[in-house]
Amino acid sequence: MYNKIKSIVTGYKIKKLTLGEIEVKLACQKKFSTLDPLAPLRSIKHELLKSPIQSLKQVNFKPCWEKKNFSVEQLIPTHEATFRVNHNNYLVKRYVTKHQHRSVSIYVYQVDGETFAVFTRKYDYGDFHRQLVNSFLEKYNLEGNSKTAHCIKSNEYAMFFSHFGHSHTLIWNNQTELDRFLSILE
Numbered sequence: 001m002y003n004k005i006k007s008i009v010t011g012y013k014i015k016k017l018t019l020g021e022i023e024v025k026l027a028c029q030k031k032f033s034t035l036d037p038l039a040p041l042r043s044i045k046h047e048l049l050k051s052p053i054q055s056l057k058q059v060n061f062k063p064c065w066e067k068k069n070f071s072v073e074q075l076i077p078t079h080e081a082t083f084r085v086n087h088n089n090y091l092v093k094r095y096v097t098k099h100q101h102r103s104v105s106i107y108v109y110q111v112d113g114e115t116f117a118v119f120t121r122k123y124d125y126g127d128f129h130r131q132l133v134n135s136f137l138e139k140y141n142l143e144g145n146s147k148t149a150h151c152i153k154s155n156e157y158a159m160f161f162s163h164f165g166h167s168h169t170l171i172w173n174n175q176t177e178l179d180r181f182l183s184i185l186e
Contacts, residue, residue, distance in 0.1 A: 022184065024083045029076070037081035037092035040107050040119045042185045044168060048160050049182070051151040056140055061157035065171055068118045071097075072108055085184050088112060100124075109181060116177035122167040129163035136161075 017024045019038055026035065036042075072095050079094040091110040098104065102124045109117040122128045130146045137146065144150060149162035160170040172178045 022083050022085060024081050026079060026081045028079045035079050035094065037079065037094065037107070038185055040121065041182065044160070044162055044170065045182055045185055047149050047162055048151065048170070051149045051160065053151045053153050053158070054142055055153050057154060059140070059152065059154040061154050061159055061171060064159070065157055065173060068120070068171060069115060072106055088180070090181070111177050111181070116174040117170060117172040117181070120169045124167055125165065126163035126167055129161055129167035133161055
């Protein structure tokens with residue numbers, strides 16, 4: 001009864017899912033879909049962990065972090081997933097928007113109310129990835145090429161770029177929380 005009233009007031013439908021050993025409470029707008037909020041990071045986990053971290057102190061990812069967070073504040077999440085693991089309360093919000101006539105999915109990962117990572121998938125067949133990586137390769141003389149994944153750390157922020165069909169970026173400001181979150185993804 002409570003979920004019915006809440007869905008009428010908020011416009012979200014609520015369902016409980018079990019993903020591995022994690023019980024997730026998923027709220028979504030409009031049609032219900034069984035979206036796995038862990039899938040984006042699960043799909044890049046292996047590549048992220050095997051990518052060498054290149055340190056570039058002269059790069060400042062803070063404006064990028066702030067811009068990502070500001071842009072999602074202007075949107076309404078299509079999905080919200082909450083779950084608890086090892087006394088930590090996680091919230092994953094999925095947003096859908098357009099950028100340069102391309103669909104974009106943005107996932108915001110929070111623990112105990114603090115955002116620690118933002119994952120973006122731009123459905124552009126890797127165009128954004130190639131442009132971004134080529135500019136970094138050119139400007140900072142990075143190792144690799146535009147077809148490989150790159151992980152760049154700069155002060156308190158880090159960013160991972162990859163392209164698997166579409167452009168993926170992950171930016172985070174808390175390595176400890178990201179590592180903890182990745183460890184629960186089996």
